Each structure stands twice: as structure tokens, then as C-alpha cells.
Amino acid sequence: MKIDQSHIRNFSIIAHIDHGKSTLADRILQLTGAVSDREMKEQLLDSMDLERERGITIKLNAVQLTYTAKNGETYLLHLIDTPGHVDFTYEVSRSLAACEGAVLVVDAAQGVEAQTLANVFLALDNDLEILPVINKIDLPSADPQRVIQEIEDIIGLPADEAPLISAKTGLNVIDVLEDVVKNVPAPRGDVSHPTQALIFDSLYDSYRGVIVFVCVKEGKISVGDQIKFMASHAIYEVVELGVRNPKEVKKDSLVTGEVGWIAASIKSIQDVHVGDTITTLSQPAQTQLPGYRRLNPMVYCGLYPVDNARYKDLREALEKMKLSDSSLIFEPETSQALGFGFRCGFLGLLHMDVIEERLEREFDLELIATAPSVVYHCYLTDGSMLEIDNPASLPGPQKIDHIEEPYVKASIMTPHEYVGPIMELCQSKRGEYMDIEYIDDLRRNVIYMIPLSEIVYDFFDKLKSCTKGYASFDYEFDDYRTSKLTRMDIMLNGDVVDALSTIVHKDFAYNRGRIICEKLKEIIPKQMFEVPIQAALQGKVIARTNIKAMRKNVLAKCYGGDISRKKKLLEKQKEGKKRMKAVGSVEIPQEAFMAILSVDDD
Numbered sequence: 031m032k033i034d035q036s037h038i039r040n041f042s043i044i045a046h047i048d049h050g051k052s053t054l055a056d057r058i059l060q061l062t063g064a065v066s067d068r069e070m071k072e073q074l075l076d077s078m079d080l081e082r083e084r085g086i087t088i089k090l091n092a093v094q095l096t097y098t099a100k101n102g103e104t105y106l107l108h109l110i111d112t113p114g115h116v117d118f119t120y121e122v123s124r125s126l127a128a129c130e131g132a133v134l135v136v137d138a139a140q141g142v143e144a145q146t147l148a149n150v151f152l153a154l155d156n157d158l159e160i161l162p163v164i165n166k167i168d169l170p171s172a173d174p175q176r177v178i179q180e181i182e183d184i185i186g187l188p189a190d191e192a193p194l195i196s197a198k199t200g201l202n203v204i205d206v207l208e209d210v211v212k213n214v215p216a217p218r219g220d221v222s223h224p225t226q227a228l229i230f231d232s233l234y235d236s237y238r239g240v241i242v243f244v245c246v247k248e249g250k251i252s253v254g255d256q257i258k259f260m261a262s263h264a265i266y267e268v269v270e271l272g273v274r275n276p277k278e279v280k281k282d283s284l285v286t287g288e289v290g291w292i293a294a295s296i297k298s299i300q301d302v303h304v305g306d307t308i309t310t311l312s313q314p315a316q317t318q319l320p321g322y323r324r325l326n327p328m329v330y331c332g333l334y335p336v337d338n339a340r341y342k343d344l345r346e347a348l349e350k351m352k353l354s355d356s357s358l359i360f361e362p363e364t365s366q367a368l369g370f371g372f373r374c375g376f377l378g379l380l381h382m383d384v385i386e387e388r389l390e391r392e393f394d395l396e397l398i399a400t401a402p403s404v405v406y407h408c409y410l411t412d413g414s415m416l417e418i419d420n421p422a423s424l425p426g427p428q429k430i431d432h433i434e435e436p437y438v439k440a441s442i443m444t445p446h447e448y449v450g451p452i453m454e455l456c457q458s459k460r461g462e463y464m465d466i467e468y469i470d471d472l473r474r475n476v477i478y479m480i481p482l483s484e485i486v487y488d489f490f491d492k493l494k495s496c497t498k499g500y501a502s503f504d505y506e507f508d509d510y511r512t513s514k515l516t517r518m519d520i521m522l523n524g525d526v527v528d529a530l531s532t533i534v535h536k537d538f539a540y541n542r543g544r545i546i547c548e549k550l551k552e553i554i555p556k557q558m559f560e561v562p563i564q565a566a567l568q569g570k571v572i573a574r575t576n577i578k579a580m581r582k583n584v585l586a587k588c589y590g591g592d593i594s595r596k597k598k599l600l601e602k603q604k605e606g607k608k609r610m611k612a613v614g615s616v617e618i619p620q621e622a623f624m625a626i627l628s629v630d631d632d
């Protein structure tokens with residue numbers, strides 16, 4: 031069936047985590063008959079195990095649906111799934127750039143939350159028509175009127191006609207589709223123009239090479255066309271292309287307004303970047319679509335195979351992972367303690383966790399991860415600047431003029447009764463007070479400038495515990511500021527373990543040093559001999575303890591993750607000795623490398 035461009039609707043669903051985005055997507059797939067009820071697996075769009083387990087959406091996916099509206103006309107809908115977490119902001123933004131509209135799902139019991147706002151801003155940046163939808167009205171605690179008022183007051187969108195739905199039961203979901211058909215504009219491009227297709231995702235297929243997901247903004251792409259990736263200048267011939275509905279369907283061409291996949295025997299993984307523009311050599315475009323940027327990772331850590339012989343496997347796994355995730359970066363690194371591995375850069379902490387877990391699960395690797403670090407700007411006395419993403423590579427103090435660290439602007443949305451504890455927490459993390467915004471009678475938005483390195487430590491967990499999980503947190507990079515920073519080394523049995531070095535604020539160094547030594551003492555199992563643990567600043571020992579007692583329960587306090595992280599830790603712990611690394615004469619378990627994170631300064 032041929033459907034005219036005026037009857038195409040490209041849209042995303044955006045929401046704060048857990049407000050029901052995936053559930054709504056499932057219902058829409060069912061309603062449009064894309065999947066039969068029997069085929070319906072819960073949360074079909076979230077295809078990765080890991081996502082399902084964690085209940086977060088990481089990968090983008092796009093499906094083509096046909097929908098016959100109440101006006102009797104048939105529309106072609108492209109539903110583009112966006113990842114929901116702040117770490118994936120760039121991918122969200124790119125996937126939104128492929129759309130003309132966004133369905134904004136707001137939980138009728140929770141109301142507007144931090145990421146609701148963040149996503150709305152991204153949608154506005156991309157000039158999208160935003161359609162609010164109130165979900166979970168089946169819940170006894172639902173208060174749709176209050177939420178409608180919030181959407182109008184906080185976001186400034188008219189919401190009195192927003193569909194009131196239950197994605198769970200399917201109630202009124204059809205109204206969402208009617209809303210999309212009526213209010214989302216058709217794609218604007220022209221099929222006779224030079225071709226411009228936006229890459230918003232890619233994945234690696236071992237038979238066909240890299241599969242690229244695109245939205246054709248202008249012109250068309252056909253099987254056999256020579257295509258060019260405008261940022262990387264690479265040229266390939268299209269072997270196959272098509273759409274997903276959600277099964278893969280092959281087609282002869284993708285025309286303006288369509289969203290689909292392209293296979294072109296792409297073997298070089300470096301050629302494909304999310305956000306880049308594809309054009310054809312027969313109808314070449316002069317300019318790229320706007321918005322492409324290289325991503326700067328915010329958090330780095332070292333990843334090492336437990337078994338050194340698997341270094342090559344780790345490299346291959348990272349290369350493959352990079353295909354579906356252009357924001358991952360890595361380069362070889364060696365550590366005296368851990369051998370050969372990679373320094374990897376991530377967009378944020380969740381991103382790091384997810385990549386690590388996928389590497390272990392999908393590639394059957396056992397990894398040791400070092401504590402995450404941010405990127406410091408180290409200004410030397412000769413006037414030059416070094417970017418330091420690994421504490422071990424910080425030069426000696428006599429060469430350093432000053433060091434700058436990244437600060438983020440943190441917005442914490444919270445019930446008003448937790449404002450006090452949150453301010454105390456932020457203050458203890460070297461935060462600088464900016465503002466408290468009044469949202470409504472019950473809620474406030476607390477804004478602080480905080481060093482990213484403090485968030486990399488145990489900020490999330492602390493925040494959760496001091497607000498009983500009621501606060502939601504969002505951060506964005508602000509700028510670099512000068513701080514009194516220094517490297518703290520940890521010595522085991524007299525040897526510096528490079529993978530345990532951290533960069534710390536001088537005022538906190540003594541306390542942290544002491545706690546880390548204590549913590550390592552708990553975690554590192556008893557050896558055949560007594561092992562001194564020391565913390566040192568520039569060669570000067572500031573804390574010391576000895577390992578000799580029986581091993582204690584590692585879970586008690588180490589690496590204060592949330593429940594799932596603790597479980598992960600427990601599992602790793604069960605595997606026991608396997609995950610040990612012999613460092614000099616001392617066996618160190620994985621937890622030790624993370625323990626330096628969960629340091630209580632109080």
C-alpha cells in the first residue's frame with residue numbers, strides 16, 4: 031500500500047523513568063496490529079536482556095506502523111524509542127531529531143519530574159510538537175487534575191485536553207494515536223531534493239556488518255546506491271534496506287519521511303557516527319543535517335580482563351560495542367598492577383555500568399574495573415595543559431601550576447521536607463548553592479554546582495537514602511574550575527598499586543586516606559603474611575593499617591551501590607577467588623578497586 035508523505039507521522043515517546051513509556055509503546059504496537067496479542071512480549075521495544083532487568087531503556091529502536099484513524103484515512107506511523115536516562119542525552123536528542131512530534135507521558139500519581147523537564151527541553155530544542163498524556167490513571171493515587179495543572183504551570187504546555195490513559199489496561203490509548211495523527215506535522219522534506227538521512231542508531235550484525243538506522247529527511251536512498259557518510263567521508267554501496275514493523279521488512283528504497291535500516295557491508299566501525307548525515311553520490315547534499323557533535327565522555331575507568339590472555343577478546347568486544355554505541359571510547363592502557371587493559375570513557379555512571387555488564391554478559395568476559403575518574407585539566411608550570419583521565423598519570427607536584435576539575439549543575443527535584451538534608455549533602459560534597467525553585471506547595475527544585483568527581487563517588491546512594499528515594503536527580507556539565515587537588519596513592523606491602531590511585535581534594539585527603547585503608551583491610555583477604563596498607567600524598571604516608579585478621583563480610587559497607595549493584599557485587603563475590611588479581615605478592619579482589627569510591631567523609 032502506498033501512503034503519501036502527508037500521511038506519515040514520526041514521533042517519539044518521552045517520559046521520566048518508570049512513567050510508562052515502554053508500556054505505552056507496547057499498547058500502541060498491539061493496537062495497530064503490529065504484533066498479535068499472542069506474540070506480545072512485555073516491552074518488546076526493549077530488546078536487550080539487560081534493559082529488561084534494569085527497567086531502563088538504553089538502545090533506540092524504530093518501528094513502522096499503519097493506523098487507520100477515526101477519519102477513515104490510513105497513516106504510516108514511525109515510533110522511535112528514545113533512551114530515558116540523563117547519561118544518554120545526546121542519543122535522545124538525535125532520536126528526537128528524527129521526529130516531528132513527541133508524546134510526553136506523565137505519571138498521574140508522580141507528576142512532573144526532573145527528567146520529564148529535561149526531555150521536554152530536548153524536544154523543544156528539536157522543534158517538536160509535544161503532546162502531553164497522563165498515564166496510570168487506574169492507580170488509586172492518581173490525581174490527573176493536579177498533574178494537568180503541573181504540566182501547564184511548570185512546562186507551560188496546555189494540557190486540559192491531554193488524553194487520560196492507562197497504558198497498563200489499554201484504557202484510552204487510542205486517543206493518543208488520534209492525537210498524533212491530528213497534531214504531529216507530516217515530515218517536511220522533498221523527495222526530489224539531494225539526499226539527507228540522519229543516523230540515529232546503529233548496530234553490528236556479524237553477517238551483514240554495521241546496520242545503520244536512519245530517518246530520511248530529504249530525497250531518497252535505494253538498494254544499489256552509493257552512499258556517503260558526511261562526517262567520516264566513507265563511501266559504501268547499499269546492499270539491503272528496509273523498515274521494522276517490528277519484524278525486519280526489506281524494501282527497494284526509503285523515501286523522505288521514512289525511518290528504516292540500511293545494510294551496506296560496512297566493516298569499518300569507525301565510519302558510522304550517531305548524528306551524522308548520509309547522502310547519495312547520485313544526488314549529493316552540500317551540507318550535513320544540523321546537530322552532529324562528537325561526544326565528550328565525562329567519566330573514565332580502566333577495564334582489565336581477569337585473565338590476561340583474554341586481552342584480545344576484550345579489544346574485539348569493545349570494538350563491537352562501539353558500533354551500537356558511538357559514545358563509548360577506549361584506548362589501550364597498561365597498569366603495573368593489572369597488566370594490559372583499556373582506559374574507557376563513558377557519558378556517565380549509568381553508561382559505564384551498562385557497558386561493563388554488557389561486556390561481561392554478551393562476550394563472556396571477566397573484568398576488573400578500576401574506580402571511575404573524571405577528566406582533570408592539569409596546567410603545568412611551563413604553561414601547557416594536560417588532560418588527565420587517569421590519576422596514575424598525574425605529573426609530580428613540582429611540575430604542576432594548578433589543576434582544574436569539571437563542575438556540573440545538579441538539579442534535584444524533591445518533596446519540600448527533604449530540602450534540608452539535600453543541602454547538607456550537597457554542602458558536604460563541596461557543592462555551591464545556586465537556587466531553590468518553588469514548583470508547587472509540596473515540591474522544590476534544589477540547584478547546586480558540584481564537582482563531578484563528587485557525584486562519581488557515592489552521591490546517588492547518599493541522595494537516595496537521605497530522601498527515602500523521593501528525590502529525582504539530573505545533572506549537566508557546567509565548566510572547569512580550579513581546585514586544591516592532589517594525587518593519593520595506595521601502597522600494599524610497600525608497593526604503590528597504580529590502579530588504586532585517586533585524585534582528591536586536599537582538605538578531604540586525610541580522612542579519605544584513613545577510610546580507604548580501613549576499607550581495603552576489610553576487603554582484601556588474609557594473605558600468608560602481614561600486609562601493610564598505606565595511603566600517601568606525594569610520597570608522604572598519611573594513613574596506615576595492617577591486614578592480618580580473618581576476612582570480613584565485604585558487603586557490609588563497600589561500594590555503596592543501589593540494590594542491584596549490591597546484588598551484582600554479591601554475585602561477583604560468590605565467584606570468589608576467580609576475580610582476584612595478584613598484585614606483586616598480594617591478591618586483590620575486584621571490590622577493592624571500587625571500595626575507594628564509597629568513602630564516607632563523615
Ligand SMILES: Nc1nc2c(ncn2[C@@H]2O[C@H](COP(=O)(O)OP(=O)(O)OP(=O)(O)O)[C@@H](O)[C@H]2O)c(=O)[nH]1
Nearest residue numbers: 048049050051052053085086087114166196197198
Ligand atoms: N498501574 C499502572 N502501572 C503502569 C501503567 N503504565 C505502566 N505501568 C507500570 O509502571 C512501570 C514502569 O513502566 P515502563 O513502561 O517500564 O516505564 P518506562 O517509562 O518505559 O521506564 P524506563 O524504560 O525505565 O524509562 C511498570 O511496572 C509498568 O507495569 C499504568 O497505566 N498503570
